[in-house]
Amino acid sequence: MHRLIERLYPICRSVAGEGVRQTLDILGEMIPLERYEVPSGTPVLDWTVPREWNIRDAYVADAAGRRVIDFRALNLHVVSHSVPVRARMSLDELRPRLHTLPEFPDRVPHRTSYFSEDWGFCLRHRDLEALEPGEYEVVIDSTLEDGSLTYAECVIPGERRDEVLLSTHICHPSLCNDNLSGIALATFLARHLLDRPNQLSYRLLLIPGTIGSITWLARNGDKLEHIRGGLVLSTAGDAGPLHYKRTRSGASEIDRAVIHSLVHSGKPYDVRDFEPYGYDERQYSSPGFGLEVGSLTRTPYGRFDEYHSSADDLDFVQPASLADTLAQHIAALEILDGDGTYRNLCPFGEPQLGRHGLYAALGGRKGDRSAEVAVLWVLNFSDGDHSLLEIADRAGLPFAAIRKAADALLDVGLIERIA
Numbered sequence: 001m002h003r004l005i006e007r008l009y010p011i012c013r014s015v016a017g018e019g020v021r022q023t024l025d026i027l028g029e030m031i032p033l034e035r036y037e038v039p040s041g042t043p044v045l046d047w048t049v050p051r052e053w054n055i056r057d058a059y060v061a062d063a064a065g066r067r068v069i070d071f072r073a074l075n076l077h078v079v080s081h082s083v084p085v086r087a088r089m090s091l092d093e094l095r096p097r098l099h100t101l102p103e104f105p106d107r108v109p110h111r112t113s114y115f116s117e118d119w120g121f122c123l124r125h126r127d128l129e130a131l132e133p134g135e136y137e138v139v140i141d142s143t144l145e146d147g148s149l150t151y152a153e154c155v156i157p158g159e160r161r162d163e164v165l166l167s168t169h170i171c172h173p174s175l176c177n178d179n180l181s182g183i184a185l186a187t188f189l190a191r192h193l194l195d196r197p198n199q200l201s202y203r204l205l206l207i208p209g210t211i212g213s214i215t216w217l218a219r220n221g222d223k224l225e226h227i228r229g230g231l232v233l234s235t236a237g238d239a240g241p242l243h244y245k246r247t248r249s250g251a252s253e254i255d256r257a258v259i260h261s262l263v264h265s266g267k268p269y270d271v272r273d274f275e276p277y278g279y280d281e282r283q284y285s286s287p288g289f290g291l292e293v294g295s296l297t298r299t300p301y302g303r304f305d306e307y308h309s310s311a312d313d314l315d316f317v318q319p320a321s322l323a324d325t326l327a328q329h330i331a332a333l334e335i336l337d338g339d340g341t342y343r344n345l346c347p348f349g350e351p352q353l354g355r356h357g358l359y360a361a362l363g364g365r366k367g368d369r370s371a372e373v374a375v376l377w378v379l380n381f382s383d384g385d386h387s388l389l390e391i392a393d394r395a396g397l398p399f400a401a402i403r404k405a406a407d408a409l410l411d412v413g414l415i416e417r418i419a
């Protein structure tokens with residue numbers, strides 16, 4: 001995952017343009033992607049698809065021709081979606097166009113002007129303070145023209161039509177935790193799901209933030225009825241503990257599955273309620289759509305001070321954190337995928353487990369009755385009203401133990417699945 005992030009890091013992405021396409025080209029080597037292009041100017045819900053932005057070079061050079069701000073050194077140096085500029089101006093004239101982080105004088109901030117005609121540069125506050133008065137050459141060799149917004153989907157069909165939505169934004173330039181870590185997580189999660197049989201279907205969206213989810217929602221109303229819930233993938237690589245942001249209802253099966261997996265992970269974690277602020281869960285969960293979309297991250301949106309600055313770099317995301325976030329997503333989705341509701345076919349008194357061969361089937365060490373206890377929980381609560389995950393939560397047992405007990409009971413015909 002870290003190697004993929006390294007490969008994607010230099011590409012100058014924005015909400016629409018070649019950077020997104022180059023990124024999808026690379027991801028397309030690893031997972032099958034269906035790509036869509038939506039023309040600039042297309043109305044999407046209350047928004048309009050913007051023009052595409054492409055950039056070759058940008059710099060501010062001093063009187064000696066020395067580049068004092070250089071896009072080629074770091075793409076964050078240019079305000080994303082800056083209109084083209086070729087000018088000479090004094091430092092005083094240029095000054096309002098220069099953005100810094102005075103509280104972190106060695107970091108370059110990330111700024112955008114997606115929906116207004118503007119331009120600017122971002123630099124280290126320390127470098128700004130070192131600029132001499134005088135005349136500067138200012139060049140932004142960019143184009144902001146009609147083109148299209150690009151997004152991609154990877155659909156992984158399962159036994160059932162019911163879908164889990166997995167979404168990540170793909171619009172940030174050289175920024176790692178937000179959001180190359182989400183892209184790497186999405187790609188490796190898709191590879192895992194492609195590699196195994198699934199009950200549920202999965203739909204992975206690789207979209208520019210906000211305008212991308214709005215565009216997808218505007219075009220895919222017919223898909224929504226199959227979506228059982230979803231997760232927005234981002235900030236997957238910093239060293240902070242796992243952090244789950246609940247869905248809008250806070251009580252959907254996606255919430256239950258993720259929180260169950262965290263409770264039984266043995267690792268520190270935090271859970272917080274939904275708020276209409278953050279990433280694309282805001283769009284999926286807007287009241288007209290009301291999809292149950294949560295987000296399992298490490299340190300959340302905006303809560304790390306490297307956020308949207310050059311300090312969110314390749315060192316800020318760690319392979320061990322990325323691997324752990326991936327494993328936790330796999331654990332949560334395995335629960336969601338393996339859940340189901342069953343009916344006890346021998347509900348009058350407990351069935352005699354030994355007579356049905358269940359002791360042998362469950363094995364277990366002598367004196368260890370945990371497998372038998374799991375069987376008794378499944379038998380008692382398989383009344384058609386409780387899913388296996390609800391039973392696991394109520395029993396305080398890991399989902400895998402309850403699932404295993406249900407499989408053993410299914411094998412001997414003591415329970416049946418309810419559609």
Ligand code: ZN
Nearest residue numbers: 172178179308
């Ligand atoms: Zn961001």
